[in-house]
Amino acid sequence: MAEPEAAPQQQADASQAMTSLQPWQQRGLWYQALARFVGLAESDYFYLQAESDTPGCWQLALYSDDHGLQAKSLSNYYSCALGPTPPAPPAQWQQCFQRLTAHLPKCRQLQLEPVSATELSLLQDAQIPGWGLLAVPISQNWQASTADYWSKRSSQLRHTIARKKKKLDQLGATISISTVISEPLQQHYWQVYQRSWKPAEPTPDFINQLLQQASSQGTLRLGVLYIAEQPVAVQCWLVAGGVAAIYKLAQDQQFDALSPGTVLTAAMADYVMAQDQVHTLDFLTGDDAYKAQWMDSCSPLYRVTAFRLNNPIALLQFTVLRLKTRLQQLRSKL
Structure with missing residues (x-):
């Protein structure tokens, strides 16, 4: 038209x-x-x-x-x-x-x-x-206000994050949060995704396009958690208009016991609240049970x-x- x-x-x-x-x-x-x-x-x-x-x-x-x-x-x-x-x-x-x-x-x-x-x-x-x-x-769509965000989270979740983070720190884990995509970061994303519980993507083309588009627009927040320089958890968040949208999550199944994805989610939330001053966290679509721990309303x-x-x-x-x-x-x- x-x-x-x-x-x-x-x-x-x-x-x-x-x-x-x-x-x-x-x-x-x-x-x-x-x-x-x-x-x-x-x-x-x-x-x-x-x-x-x-x-x-x-x-x-x-x-x-x-x-x-x-x-x-x-x-x-x-x-x-x-x-x-x-x-x-x-x-x-x-x-x-x-x-x-x-x-x-x-x-x-x-x-x-x-x-x-x-x-x-x-x-x-x-x-x-x-x-x-x-x-x-x-x-369903789960969302949370960032006002007093952590005080509204359950003590169980906060204790789990602290406990898992301590174990990961002992293993020398590091977290990288990038706003610009690069070839190595894109490779790390797919490396973790292919080793996760996620079903295979029909094609990586759309996600690759999304990463490039969000990077060029300044809306990309790509988090990677490494253990001994090996990526074990990745998350793609999109930030715009005061909203941080949690779009894609993946975790290497070999490291499930360490819950690197949980620790990375907490770090990403802290980042967008401090650096981007967002007022809302948005888990987008899906009624996964774990989202209730992180969000306020559905x-x-x-x-x-x-x-x-x-x-x-x-x-x-x-x-x-x-x-x-x-x-x-x-x-x-x-």
Whole structure:
């Protein structure tokens, strides 16, 4: 979807607005890398955005099937959040759906994920004319305020960190936290990742692109814990807009008993609080039990499907799925 060129003052305002966006929501670059990863050409997807006094403040990238009947957000398991930052008011969401139907006149279904609880509420408040929304929880997001962060952590966690750190210090362990990627650091990242419990990445291309992009933008915080110069734990954090997002963690399974990842997480948290002055730590997606020890609160993430109600097929699908959802909710209550 072509966009008019912004005036100089508008471009400056947009540039300033972009500095507050999370690294995974940067205009264009994130979507371009993700599109290449999933095999989409630039002509295969388009941007959905509302009119604004600060053009480029936010975008959603969508792609559709061959017939233009369905559209989906350009997202997958690498996507941590979907939607504008700050959240778009209902009026802007209405504009977005108007642009969607103008771009894809035959579109009868739109799927967005992952959508935060805040964004879902705004979408529902928008009451998009002619569209029905269904939301299904698909994951969770854990966050913590950095105000009095360590005093809010359990004594068990604090004691575990101190005990494990002492053992690692006795082994001569060191921690490096870098803001700029290098070839050796990238090799250390993959060396640990391949020896961890993590499933193999489908391809390293997206992560390598992310490391390079975050490095060039100044948002990268790459932590590595070494024992005898051997990397045994790595963490990729992304920092922007006062938020430190914990994106990728890995630990060499041979050293699990020493908990190097736990000690590295504590060091990374101290670093971003002291050096970057962040106000929030964000564990992004996933409901792993250990995250509750490090974070304050948890909120759901949703898959939102919008059905165009003036289309008989879409109306039938919406009606049936809404009925199934309500029955499931009733059964869970009973």
